[in-house]
Amino acid sequence: MAHRDDDIRNLHEQELEEDEDDDALQGDYVGEEYYGSDGTNESGTESMPWIAWFCSLGGHQYFAEVADEFVEDDFNLTGLSSVVPFYKEALEMILDLEPEEDSTKVPDVSIVEASAEQLYGLIHQRYIVTRQGLQQMAEKYQAGHFGTCPRTYCQSTNVVPCGRYDLAGVETVKLYCPNCQDLYSPPSSRYLNLDGAYFGTTFAHMLFHVYPELVPNIQSRIYQPTIYGFKISEHSRSGPRMQWLRTKVDPIRLDAQGHLITAKGEDDDLDEDDKEDESM
Amino acid sequence: MGSNTHILWFFVFAGLEERVDEYESGTDSDYTQYWVDWFLSRKGNEYFCEVDEEYIMDRFNLTGLNTEVQYYSQALDMITDNLDDNLDDEMREIVEKSARHLYGLIHARFIITAHGLTKMLEKFKKCDFGRCPRVLCHNHPLLPVALSDVPYTKSVKLYCCRCEDIYNPKSSRHASIDGAYYGCSFPHMLFQVYPQLVPPKSTERYVPRIFGFKLHDVAKQHRHQDRIREDSHARIMAGIEGLQQQQQQQRLAIAAAAGSQKKGGEENQQNSNSKSPSMTTESGAMADVN
Numbered sequence: 287m288a289h290r291d292d293d294i295r296n297l298h299e300q301e302l303e304e305d306e307d308d309d310a311l312q313g314d315y316v317g318e319e320y321y322g323s324d325g326t327n328e329s330g331t332e333s334m335p336w337i338a339w340f341c342s343l344g345g346h347q348y349f350a351e352v353a354d355e356f357v358e359d360d361f362n363l364t365g366l367s368s369v370v371p372f373y374k375e376a377l378e379m380i381l382d383l384e385p386e387e388d389s390t391k392v393p394d395v396s397i398v399e400a401s402a403e404q405l406y407g408l409i410h411q412r413y414i415v416t417r418q419g420l421q422q423m424a425e426k427y428q429a430g431h432f433g434t435c436p437r438t439y440c441q442s443t444n445v446v447p448c449g450r451y452d453l454a455g456v457e458t459v460k461l462y463c464p465n466c467q468d469l470y471s472p473p474s475s476r477y478l479n480l481d482g483a484y485f486g487t488t489f490a491h492m493l494f495h496v497y498p499e500l501v502p503n504i505q506s507r508i509y510q511p512t513i514y515g516f517k518i519s520e521h522s523r524s525g526p527r528m529q530w531l532r533t534k535v536d537p538i539r540l541d542a543q544g545h546l547i548t549a550k551g552e553d554d555d556l557d558e559d560d561k562e563d564e565s566m
Numbered sequence: 567m568g569s570n571t572h573i574l575w576f577f578v579f580a581g582l583e584e585r586v587d588e589y590e591s592g593t594d595s596d597y598t599q600y601w602v603d604w605f606l607s608r609k610g611n612e613y614f615c616e617v618d619e620e621y622i623m624d625r626f627n628l629t630g631l632n633t634e635v636q637y638y639s640q641a642l643d644m645i646t647d648n649l650d651d652n653l654d655d656e657m658r659e660i661v662e663k664s665a666r667h668l669y670g671l672i673h674a675r676f677i678i679t680a681h682g683l684t685k686m687l688e689k690f691k692k693c694d695f696g697r698c699p700r701v702l703c704h705n706h707p708l709l710p711v712a713l714s715d716v717p718y719t720k721s722v723k724l725y726c727c728r729c730e731d732i733y734n735p736k737s738s739r740h741a742s743i744d745g746a747y748y749g750c751s752f753p754h755m756l757f758q759v760y761p762q763l764v765p766p767k768s769t770e771r772y773v774p775r776i777f778g779f780k781l782h783d784v785a786k787q788h789r790h791q792d793r794i795r796e797d798s799h800a801r802i803m804a805g806i807e808g809l810q811q812q813q814q815q816q817r818l819a820i821a822a823a824a825g826s827q828k829k830g831g832e833e834n835q836q837n838s839n840s841k842s843p844s845m846t847t848e849s850g851a852m853a854d855v856n
Contacts, residue, residue: 436699436733436734436736437700437731437732437733437734438713438723438731438732438733438734439731439732442734450701460701462772462774467772467774467784467787468700468701468702468772469700469701469702469772470699470700470701471699471700471701473699473736487775487778488775488776488777490774491774491775491776491781492776495776495781509725509730509731509732511725511730511753511754512750512751512754513750513751513754513755513758514751515750518754518758520798520801520802520805521802521805521806522758523761523764524727524754524757524758524761524764526730527730527767527798528728528729528730528731528767529730529794529798530791530792530794530795530798531729531730531731531771531791532731533790533791533794534787535787535790537782537783537784537786537787540786540787540789540790541786542786542789543789544786544787544788544789544790544791544792544793545790545793546790
């Protein structure tokens with residue numbers, strides 16, 4: 287927090303001085319605090335660009351650092367100016383640029399911070415589906431920065447952040463498991479204020495499309511409920527009804543209609559007969 | 567049915583409150599606290615319910631546990647607060663470890679009894695075991711389940727009755743609890759006894775998309791899943807129809823049997839009553855939870 291405040295003070299130094307001319311005491315106090323923290327945090331505060339600082343914050347481990355060149359290219363930001371309030375100021379904050387003189391109309395620094403976070407998130411959504419962004423995220427995936435799948439039979443395979451909507455402000459971020467191809471809520475509440483749109487609906491699937499070797503190879507298993515070791519019949523009112531959900535077949539073995547191909551077709555029938563026999 | 571259970575719950579709650587009052591008047595220091603209460607109040611033991619004292623006192627319920635647990639009799643004394651105070655600290659620690667293990671094993675047996683099930687049901691309704699992490703289960707409450715009834719083999723897992731799958735507990739404290747303290751049967755026994763708690767099953771499924779387009783390989787798998795679902799649904803419906811036909815045949819046979827018409831009518835009714843729940847399988851609504 288102190289870092290961010292310092293950065294902002296640094297950026298808006300002139301502005302602050304102008305604003306607080308009438309309150310000399312407070313101005314002095316701010317100055318003292320500023321210099322004091324400068325002394326203690328010398329290494330972190332001044333040298334750290336906003337993007338690196340933002341990604342190092344607690345709860346922001348899911349973010350990749352967007353390359354400056356990507357943000358600087360206006361083409362990549364097409365349309366964002368109409369979505370994000372105080373777009374210009376927010377962009378300046380992200381790029382650590384000195385604010386222009388006419389930016390004094392900003393009522394509060396915290397509003398620009400919020401805008402900068404949203405703008406960064408939306409740029410991030412676009413960046414992580416580029417070649418460079420995918421590579422960065424693939425490294426983070428392999429390092430396990432996004433956590434593991436809570437499903438027992440997925441054997442703690444790594445998950446990737448994924449949104450269900452590309453529009454900001456609809457839903458928080460979810461985690462996609464490439465093994466069970468399902469979405470889960472993050473285990474910690476610290477991720478509850480991360481917008482799903484900052485990762486987008488496409489990224490998770492694009493990642494495994496571009497890097498198919500990242501898809502885990504775990505033998506698929508379906509949970510079989512039992513009582514005293516006996517399977518529960520599917521004819522029971524509380525018997526299994528959702529086993530289809532976790533059925534996983536290699537898509538190579540399936541035709542376009544979802545039928546098992548040729549010789550495997552007999553297997554399929556056998557499997558189902560077996561299942562029926564067991565559950566009866 | 568609904569009002570009956572409400573009245574029952576009222577009594578359960580009223581009973582609990584009384585007991586809490588009793589304890590509060592007597593628990594000024596840790597020494598006067600009952601061992602079971604101390605155990606249940608410890609962090610990480612939120613998944614356990616209180617085993618009835620009568621259940622522990624009945625030796626029949628503990629059959630075979632003496633070979634599972636070291637220092638069995640001292641551990642049992644500790645659970646029932648009858649342990650002598652003249653044990654040294656080292657011994658006390660060992661006995662306590664055994665007591666915790668013994669309590670867990672008794673717990674596994676207790677929670678599949680009628681009274682144990684009601685106690686766990688209450689915890690289930692309070693979501694003491696957490697909620698399903700799967701997004702499309704919409705925070706459905708979970709139940710503890712084991713993958714093995716043998717102690718020291720597998721840790722406890724959490725079963726979601728909506729997606730019928732098992733998950734690892736979020737907290738490492740809970741993830742280290744022995745699964746044998748809950749048993750493989752518990753959640754399924756609960757739903758056999760309270761089938762009205764089974765939520766309606768949905769065919770909702772997450773569909774991965776790239777720039778709004780579905781993925782071919784995933785779509786193929788989804789079609790396969792749909793086929794399996796339709797097949798199993800057809801099997802279940804055929805099974806129910808088969809039952810109906812059997813019933814009808816029975817009915818005809820009974821009607822044909824002369825002289826015992828009255829009795830036959832009664833049986834007939836009983837039959838149709840006992841079969842009716844299975845006919846509403848697909849629409850078994852879950853009114854109490856959520």
